């Protein structure tokens with residue numbers, strides 16, 4: 001069986017969809033059930049697609065399906081700008097703009113040339129850069145001009161290109177210019193540094209400090225890259241697998257989870273456990289329950305698996321982190337991820353460690369509540385949600 005087929009079978013066994021399926025299944029259903037397509041066409045008689053330059057072929061095909069009875073005169077409007085295409089990495093294709101024009105037989109094009117966002121000098125500098133690109137619509141459609149007219153006030157706006165002999169000179173130069181601006185009366189809150197990568201911003205910080213400039217650096221991390229979230233995610237998948245009797249899945253997750261430093265098992269003990277499971281032809285979980293070093297951890301995992309169908313998500317997260325108070329004032333469970341990541345000592349040094357996880361898990365505006373959460377001596381996600 002091919003890998004793809006196996007993957008598709010597993011998805012269907014578990015009633016799961018991946019992102020591609022969400023569109024592909026709809027396309028398949030539309031194309032094999034004309035009555036469904038007709039119903040959808042009746043339901044969606046007017047269609048507007050924004051950011052059309054970022055559509056991929058599957059999305060375009062869905063669109064064609066939704067208008068297939070009326071391709072010569074569809075009530076459809078697509079708004080897009082080929083110069084702003086940013087999703088080519090996930091299959092979007094600027095060629096879709098041309099396919100759209102072909103499919104709908106040269107639809108009317110309205111060029112929006114009035115720009116209210118930026119001043120003239122910003123527009124003309126941007127144009128100097130963007131027109132260097134190849135395969136632009138402006139070069140391929142006769143008579144199309146994307147020359148914009150600015151309607152924004154240009155007072156005080158200035159675009160300046162500066163060259164430095166090295167990256168560190170550039171950073172020092174930027175910091176110096178900012179210090180100079182502030183010295184000459186500019187308000188710091190009117191100054192922003194924008195860069196493509198966090199790394200570049202982080203590297204500029206020492207230069208700003210050197211100029212005695214204190215900055216508010218807001219970082220929007222990818223939460224899934226954080227260690228605590230990764231282990232929490234694996235633990236959650238493990239206990240769900242145990243609760244659903246997917247023991248193969250549990251077996252594949254356990255080696256990495258037991259090796260996580262938060263749980264404190266030695267490499268030698270983990271190796272002995274793996275040997276024991278191998279020699280006895282046992283699952284890891286079975287071997288853990290029969291092994292004095294891992295017994296408590298194994299039993300704790302079984303308890304957490306029992307939580308899966310019974311407790312709300314917040315409580316399960318607290319239990320997995322070991323934040324739950326069992327009434328005796330001590331957290332229940334001896335396996336405490338919380339101790340590893342959010343012990344009082346760690347919070348003393350880095351109070352934001354706690355905010356990082358709950359703040360971002362909840363995608364809440366942490367700023368509004370930071371003072372109340374940071375002073376919380378026994379943080380739990382339940383309390384956090386409560387505060388919110």
Ligand SMILES: Nc1ncnc2c1ncn2[C@@H]1O[C@H](COP(=O)(O)OP(=O)(O)OP(=O)(O)O)[C@@H](O)[C@H]1O
Pocket residue numbers: 081084115116117
């Ligand atoms: N007629 C108008 N008069 C004054 N301001 C306007 C007008 N139309 C748009 N703006 C302002 O111009 C800015 C850009 O508008 P908008 O986001 O609608 O443009 P857009 O073409 O959709 O941008 P994008 O290319 O990012 O999709 C906004 O700040 C909006 O308030």
